[in-house]
Amino acid sequence: MEGTMQTETTIRAESGIESGPRGPSCSLRHFACEQNLLSRPDGSASFLQGVAEKSRERLIRNTCEAVVLGALHPRTSITVVLQVVSDAGSLLACCLNAACMALVDAGVPMRALFCGVTCALDSDGTLLLDPTAKQEKEARAVLTFALDSVERKLLMSTTKGLYSDAELQQCLAAAQAASQHVFRFYRESLQRRYSKS
Amino acid sequence: MAAAAAVVAESLAGYRARAARAVLEQVVLPGEELLLPEQEDGEGPGGTGERPLRLNAGARSRGRVVCGPGLRRCGDRLLVTKCGRLRHKEPGSGSGGGVYWVDSQQKRYVPVKGDHVIGIVTAKSGDIFKVDVGGSEPASLSYLAFEGATKRNRPNVQVGDLIYGQFVVANKDMEPEMVCIDSCGRACGMGVIGQDGLLFKVTLGLIRRLLAPDCEILQEVGKLYPLEIVFGMNGRIWVKAKTIQQTLILANILEACEHMTADQRKQIFSRLAES
Numbered sequence: 001m002e003g004t005m006q007t008e009t010t011i012r013a014e015s016g017i018e019s020g021p022r023g024p025s026c027s028l029r030h031f032a033c034e035q036n037l038l039s040r041p042d043g044s045a046s047f048l049q050g051v052a053e054k055s056r057e058r059l060i061r062n063t064c065e066a067v068v069l070g071a072l073h074p075r076t077s078i079t080v081v082l083q084v085v086s087d088a089g090s091l092l093a094c095c096l097n098a099a100c101m102a103l104v105d106a107g108v109p110m111r112a113l114f115c116g117v118t119c120a121l122d123s124d125g126t127l128l129l130d131p132t133a134k135q136e137k138e139a140r141a142v143l144t145f146a147l148d149s150v151e152r153k154l155l156m157s158t159t160k161g162l163y164s165d166a167e168l169q170q171c172l173a174a175a176q177a178a179s180q181h182v183f184r185f186y187r188e189s190l191q192r193r194y195s196k197s
Numbered sequence: 198m199a200a201a202a203a204v205v206a207e208s209l210a211g212y213r214a215r216a217a218r219a220v221l222e223q224v225v226l227p228g229e230e231l232l233l234p235e236q237e238d239g240e241g242p243g244g245t246g247e248r249p250l251r252l253n254a255g256a257r258s259r260g261r262v263v264c265g266p267g268l269r270r271c272g273d274r275l276l277v278t279k280c281g282r283l284r285h286k287e288p289g290s291g292s293g294g295g296v297y298w299v300d301s302q303q304k305r306y307v308p309v310k311g312d313h314v315i316g317i318v319t320a321k322s323g324d325i326f327k328v329d330v331g332g333s334e335p336a337s338l339s340y341l342a343f344e345g346a347t348k349r350n351r352p353n354v355q356v357g358d359l360i361y362g363q364f365v366v367a368n369k370d371m372e373p374e375m376v377c378i379d380s381c382g383r384a385c386g387m388g389v390i391g392q393d394g395l396l397f398k399v400t401l402g403l404i405r406r407l408l409a410p411d412c413e414i415l416q417e418v419g420k421l422y423p424l425e426i427v428f429g430m431n432g433r434i435w436v437k438a439k440t441i442q443q444t445l446i447l448a449n450i451l452e453a454c455e456h457m458t459a460d461q462r463k464q465i466f467s468r469l470a471e472s
Contacts, residue, residue, distance in 0.1 A: 073307075073369060074370065075334075104226075104227065107304075109227075109279055113226060113227055187226060194282055
């Protein structure tokens, strides 16, 4: 206990980054705070609560790692930077599609293409593909799947909300059918690009 | 539910492996599998085993097909790993089944043995120079790898110089090594690139187009101004003309060639030739 206390004080003194304490009865999520980041204003702070941001990055990274032939580029890091221009719902699926197109454009060797599809289940059990932000907020459950192009296999899935086993299978089947349209769009846009040269 | 299942079945069935010969000059995507000519006969769409007529059946079936950039062997098929147009080159002299490769547009260079590249010297450490070639690691260049260089007679290379050389070692596991002499010890145009001039970067596809035999762009540029030009397979071009203005014009034309059609290019050249 004493050792931990010492480390915490050292961190506080050096960089102004503090981590909140997590005792056994504490039900709050992990939080972290950074102070004095901007030089212009008199004071500034950044507070991060929960790990939602990190988990979205982790999901996209795991999908990319499953598909990129990393063995051809040892001791090399491939960085994918995604910038949200506007969020109109189905953000994670859009990020996955953008990451796939960027990797193809960069010429990174891949064993298949992948795409993201989001399904929302509303309170009557109706299935909505590619929901808007409003539909996502009002839905009972939101499920996002990443599928590969060779056999429509499931690469990644993340779900939020309540749904039954049968509904999960239904959403997965609908997502696999919808991914066909996404891959056809990939093919058309790449053909257009190569037809210009 | 039944409708959804039927659609899924149809989409899965559409992704069977196709014959490589049927897809030549078309855009292929990563994940597609291609069948080589020897395997086509039994796996045709009809499945009735019709044998296509060939004039020299014996030579074709014994060929050894070379798998070029963008393709990997996967069992007895070829797996496409990059997006681009599938190309094929017939073997020059009989044996072998030729080369298949994917012509892709890419900006990032990956060192390949035998490629001639333009590098920038970034450090001198002991007996070797570290040269930045645009890959993930700097290449190493020994000071003895220049024409006429001996331990007493060192080449005059400073940090920041441009070097035109070729790779002797370039694979994913080791640091790339380059030299400025060929196997007989002659320079063949390699070595330190002279003073002045302009170095700029273009995509790898444009370099390959410019270096292809009978390139129109190069002939037209040559008629415009007298110039010196060096092409590196890593996407770098060094150009030098009589005045700075001419050098900049040439650099802009070559960069713009990527996106222009042949007609637009001819218009620009005729306008420049008049002025």
